[in-house]
Amino acid sequence: MKAAVLVAPRQFELRDVPVPECGTGDVLVKVERCGICGTDLHIYHGNYSLDRLPLIPGHEFSGTIAEMGSSVSGLHIGQAVTADINLGCRSCFYCRKNEILNCTKMVQIGIHVDGGMAEYVRVPAHAVVPLPAAMSLQEGAMVEPLSCIVRAFRKSQLRLAESVLVIGAGPIGQMHLQLALRAGAAPVIVVEPNVQRAQLAKELGADVVISDASQVDAAVRAATDGRGVDVAIESVGSPELYEKAFTLIRPGGRVIAFGLAKPGQTFRISALDFVLREQGLQGSVAGMGDDMREAATLLGYKRIDVAPFLTTIYRIDDVEHAFARLAEDKSVLKIQLQVA
Ligand SMILES: [Zn+2]
Ligand SMILES: [Zn+2]
Structure with a gap:
């Protein structure tokens, strides 16, 4: 699959990499859109997650379910989804309180492990957030930032x-x-x-x-x-x-x-x-758990106007330009990568 791999600070390579393996409890999401945010810029410039490179960034993604592990239920192939990117152990003091970022085993999709700037991203089924029917996939990539x-x-x-x-x-x-x-x-x-x-x-x-x-x-x-x-x-x-x-x-x-x-x-x-x-x-920092589902509900009922965030779209092939533009041009509010 095609993936934007950050190999070193300020150096993306568009690579053909293997599609992630879908474990029994995972789903494979075929990515449609992936937003770029300030955290991505920090990663891009080497201020953050430097020890994780090479990395496929991208934590504001939306897409459709392409494959499901054998133990996954309650979801279906083709379903429009985004994901709670904050993956904790799900049993410690902090995870039980929806303070996943304080979990010592926490990893974030697109920040610590490969994310949505690729044709497919692997997501544990419990972290999948279905998008309301009325929501476009473009809007769906705004659920994660709104959840924060x-x-x-x-x-x-x-x-x-x-x-x-x-x-x-x-x-x-x-x-x-x-x-x-x-x-x-x-x-x-x-x-x-x-x-x-x-x-x-x-x-x-x-x-x-x-x-x-x-x-x-x-x-x-x-x-x-x-x-x-x-x-x-x-x-x-x-x-x-x-x-x-x-x-x-x-x-x-x-x-x-x-x-x-x-x-x-x-x-x-x-x-x-x-x-x-x-x-x-x-x-207050990232949105997680219920924050994600509540953000999806708010967006589904158009309580927040995200149209101004959906005006600047780059093809994934132009990922380097997209990052450079977002870093320099304050007139641009948000850039989304069109992946599919
Ligand atoms: Zn972000
Ligand atoms: Zn935990």
């Missing part, structure tokens, strides 16, 4: 009419924005320097969009009766912006930490203010 937002949303404990500040309107920030709106947050404020991304945030319903960094404090105060927001979501991964977020929440407000900083980076907040102002801080 679903998880962060739950951890934020956002309530009706709470104000939300989304810092950074990349693909993740645009989904945070939409989910906050659907959940009844008001006002929802977005900070994003890139003009196209800021414009899209406006079109998707943000109440206030700020592009000029010097205006952020004033605009947030103006929109919240001078208090600051109930919830700030850092969706960039910058220590400076984490520190900034704490200045933009109200006393009693909370910061949701979502953007991935570089290893070793730290941020500083006032330990005294943190207590006296009863501030909250909650990290």
Whole structure:
């Protein structure tokens, strides 16, 4: 089968490799679409999973079931699916709590083992997430990224009419924005320097969009009766912006930490203010388990508009160009590879 194999940092080879063997408890998914995300860029640049190369990346894939192991039931050949890429031992303390990333045996498809940038990918049947009938395979490749937002949303404990500040309107920030709106947050404020991304945030319903960094404090105060927001979501991964977020929440407000900083980076907040102002801080990372199924439901009922994420498509043969483009061109929100 054709596969995009990352053989070294910034070096893909389009290879003809054997189709993965389908074990008794596995399914083989014939991949249709596979999105590229920030984590893939980290892998591409050698910041992450370097010890796993050569690797077929790709953890935002959708496709149809081509083969099933003998012990698999409840699924069928040709079924449209995506996958929960987080594979734990399924029995430890963390796996039982759907905190699979903390499982010591955890591996992620497309990050630690071969993923969806190939004609076929092997998925354990328990990790298969069927797509609702109304959903296209293009949309299906957005279930995994949306599941990460679903998880962060739950951890934020956002309530009706709470104000939300989304810092950074990349693909993740645009989904945070939409989910906050659907959940009844008001006002929802977005900070994003890139003009196209800021414009899209406006079109998707943000109440206030700020592009000029010097205006952020004033605009947030103006929109919240001078208090600051109930919830700030850092969706960039910058220590400076984490520190900034704490200045933009109200006393009693909370910061949701979502953007991935570089290893070793730290941020500083006032330990005294943190207590006296009863501030909250909650990290959240990948979607898994129920987060995936809930994301599929939300997408199936069109609660989130993913059309803006489906506009830039590259053939898998052009994988190198696709990665280079996504790394450089901030006007592009998301790139999907057409595999089939
Ligand atoms: Zn991702
Ligand atoms: Zn486990």
